Structures are given as structure tokens and as C-alpha cells.
Amino acid sequence: DTGVSQDPRHKITKRGQNVTFRCDPISEHNRLYWYRQTLGQGPEFLTYFQNEAQLEKSRLLSDRFSAERPKGSFSTLEIQRTEQGDSAMYLCASSSGQLLYEQYFGPGTRLTVT
Amino acid sequence: RKEVEQDPGPFNVPEGATVAFNCTYSNSASQSFFWYRQDCRKEPKLLMSVYSSGNEDGRFTAQLNRASQYISLLIRDSKLSDSATYLCAVNNRKLIWGLGTSLAVNP
Numbered sequence: 001d002t003g004v005s006q007d008p009r010h011k012i013t014k015r016g017q018n019v020t021f022r023c024d025p026i027s028e029h030n031r032l033y034w035y036r037q038t039l040g041q042g043p044e045f046l047t048y049f050q051n052e053a054q055l056e057k058s059r060l061l062s063d064r065f066s067a068e069r070p071k072g073s074f075s076t077l078e079i080q081r082t083e084q085g086d087s088a089m090y091l092c093a094s095s096s097g098q099l100l101y102e103q104y105f106g107p108g109t110r111l112t113v114t
Numbered sequence: 115r116k117e118v119e120q121d122p123g124p125f126n127v128p129e130g131a132t133v134a135f136n137c138t139y140s141n142s143a144s145q146s147f148f149w150y151r152q153d154c155r156k157e158p159k160l161l162m163s164v165y166s167s168g169n170e171d172g173r174f175t176a177q178l179n180r181a182s183q184y185i186s187l188l189i190r191d192s193k194l195s196d197s198a199t200y201l202c203a204v205n206n207r208k209l210i211w212g213l214g215t216s217l218a219v220n221p
Contacts, residue, residue: 033208033209035209040213041213042118042201042203042211042212042213042214043158043201043209043211044211045208045209045210048207048208055207056207056208089155091157091158093209101145101146101205102148102160102163103148103160103203103209104160105157105158105159106157107156107157108156108157110155
């Protein structure tokens with residue numbers, strides 16, 4: 001399977017714990033995006049990378065959130081001191097940065113904070 | 115005003131019907147436009163990229179009207195399997211999304 005993959009698919013954690021998610025993009029894609037989606041809403045942009053450089057970060061993203069893409073391949077999204085409001089689907093997408101910048105999504109990580 | 119707006123529906127149509135969704139956007143500098151399909155608790159899947167001249171893929175037709183700042187998606191001869199949420203997305207270095215329009219195709 002050469003699509004975008006995410007791990008884990010589901011995560012249940014207690015409030016105050018740290019969690020880390022991983023995303024592996026389509027191998028030839030140099031752009032990688034993180035989004036968050038809650039029920040009944042469209043995806044909400046969090047941040048994106050071109051290769052290893054983090055080019056934009058949503059101002060909605062608090063200091064508890066950090067993302068890395070150290071070698072320009074896979075990326076991690078960490079949430080520190082989780083809160084119940086962090087419960088959502090975290091989606092990763094990748095793009096080749098060519099043509100219309102079409103983005104392809106992974107299956108998402110569903111986070112539940114109890 | 116939201117950057118991207120869609121009628122949330124739901125749209126309930128019988129099999130074989132033609133249904134149209136519209137999506138308006140506020141940033142006239144937007145570069146590219148997309149329709150995604152999302153099934154319940156799944157990720158969005160790219161359905162169509164929207165080209166300036168409009169484009170068609172089987173039963174699906176997408177159009178862009180830059181002057182009025184909207185894109186549309188037309189589904190002809192709808193199938194039960196078309197039941198899903200349809201999201202429009204506008205690219206301004208990152209995708210800005212509408213809330214999605216829910217479609218239920220009934221037998």
C-alpha cells in the first residue's frame with residue numbers, strides 16, 4: 001500500500017497525559033499537512049511542512065502542540081498535557097506540491113481524552 | 115463571513131436523481147479547488163479537482179465560477195453508494211474547508 005499511513009488509528013488517554021502520533025506520507029510527496037476534525041465540522045488546518053521545514057502553523061494551535069518532520073519523510077504530532085477538548089480525529093495528508101497541490105489523506109488517528 | 119461556505123443539507127434524494135452542491139469562497143486569490151467525499155468516521159477522499167474550464171468524470175461534473183467565487187458539484191443518476199458527506203476545499207497554501215454537505219440517496 002503506497003498511500004498515506006498513520007499510527008495509531010485509535011488512542012484513548014487520560015487528561016494530562018502526552019500523546020504522539022505518526023504519519024508516513026506518500027513517498028515522493030514533499031509536502032505534509034496535519035489537520036484536526038471534530039464531528040460535523042470540516043477538517044481544521046494545524047500545520048504543514050515542505051520537506052523538513054515547518055512553513056506554517058495555525059494560530060489556533062496552542063503551545064501544547066508540536067510537530068516535527070526531521071528528515072523530510074515521516075512526521076510526528078505531539079500533544080502535551082492533553083485536555084478533553086483535544087478529542088478529535090487527527091488527519092495527515094501529503095501532496096507533491098505540483099499541479100493543483102492535490103492532497104491525499106491517511107486514515108486518521110482518533111483521539112479520545114477521558 | 116466564513117472563508118468557505120456550504121449548505122450543510124442534508125439532501126435526501128431518490129436513486130437516479132440529479133443533485134447539485136454549491137460552495138462559495140471569500141478569498142479571490144485562491145489558487146485551486148477540490149471536492150472530497152467523506153464517509154462516516156473515515157478520512158476525506160479526493161473526488162475531483164476543479165479546473166477553470168469545468169471538468170467531468172463519469173456521473174460527476176465540477177465547475178468553477180471565479181467571478182462569483184463559487185464552485186459546484188453535480189451528481190447525475192445518483193446511486194445508493196453516493197451517500198456520504200461532500201466537502202469542498204479551497205487551496206490558499208493550505209486547504210480551507212467547508213463544513214460539508216450530507217447526501218442520502220434512498221432506494
